[in-house]
Amino acid sequence: MPSIEKFRLVSSGTEAVMSAIRLARGYTNKKYIIKFNGCYHGHSDSLLIKAGSGLQTFGNPSSAGIPEEAVKHTLVLEYNDVTELNEAFKLYADNIACVILEPFAGNMNLVRPSNKFIQTLRSLCTRHNSVLIFDEVMTGFRVDLDCAQKLLNIKPDLTTLGKVIGGGMPLAGFGGKKEIMDCLAPIGTVYQAGTLSGNPIAVTAGLANLQIIQQDSFYQNLIARNKQLTDGLTQLAKAKGIAFNADYVGGMFGFYFLDNIPDSFNAVKQADQQVFNKFFHLMLDNGVFLAPSMFEAGFICSTHTPEVIEQTLEIAKLSFAKL
C-alpha cells in the first residue's frame, strides 16, 4: 500500500486504532480528535462514542464505565456532512490532532463517503496539519487488494488494519508516513508496546492469506458474487413491492429496507428495525446467517460460490414473501 512507509504490528484492531490516535496526538502535539457518527473504531474509551453496530443495536450508543472526561476531546460529526466538517475545523482550527473514519463505513450498515466529503477531509487535514487516519480494519483487503484508499484515490497519513490481515488469527497493525511513524518509541517519544505483537503464527497466517488473495481473478470473483447477491435481493424485494435497496464495494455489502441508499447513520436509522429483524430471523430459520443487526455490513468470501448465492436468493424469496 503506497501510503504505508512504515508499519507496526499489534494484536487487535482496537490496539491499532488506539495507538494510531496516540501517535497522531504525539506527532501534532494537539488534543482533539474527530470521528463520525456510526463509525466504530474499537473499544478504547475515547472512541466509544456514537459508535454504531452492536452498540447501536442495544440502544446504548456509548457504554457504561466511561467517564465524560475520557471523551471530552472527541468531536463527533455526521458522516458525509461537509458543512459540519468545515465548521469543526473553523472552531477548533489548530487543535485537531486527527480525523479518523471508516473510508467505507461498515458499522452503520454499508455507507459510502461522497467524493466531496472525502476530498474536503483530505484538504482540511493537510491545510491544518491534522493527521488523516483511515481505519481500514474492516475494509482492509476486503474491498480491494490495495484497500479503500486505492478505490477512493486518497492517501491517508496513517492507516489501521486488522481482522482479515491475520487470516483468522489475532493480528492487526498501523502504519503510514515515515515522518509520523518515527515518533513511535523507541525512535520517538510516543510509547507503544505489546507482548503478543507480531506473533509469528498470526503473521504466518496473514502472509498465507495475502498470497491467496493475490491469485488471479480473486477480487473479480468476489465482486461478481456480491453483485449476484445484491442485484438478486433487490429484484426479489421490489417484485414484492418492498422498499429495499442494496449496495456493495468489493467483498462488502449492505442492504436497507429503504427507498434510497443511505449516506449517513441518521439515514440508515430511518429503516424499520422490526422489518429487518423479521427478515433476519426468516433467513436464519432457513439456514442463512446474516449479520444480526441492520447497522452492520455483510461480507462475501471466496467460499460463496454462485450456487451458494443462488440458494441464498431462493431463501430470500420465501422470506420477502412472508414480510
Ligand SMILES: Cc1ncc(COP(=O)(O)O)c(C=O)c1O
Ligand atoms: C472499523 C473497525 N475498527 C476497529 C475495530 C476494532 O477491532 P478489534 O475488534 O479487532 O479490536 C473494528 C471491529 O469491528 C472495526 O470494524
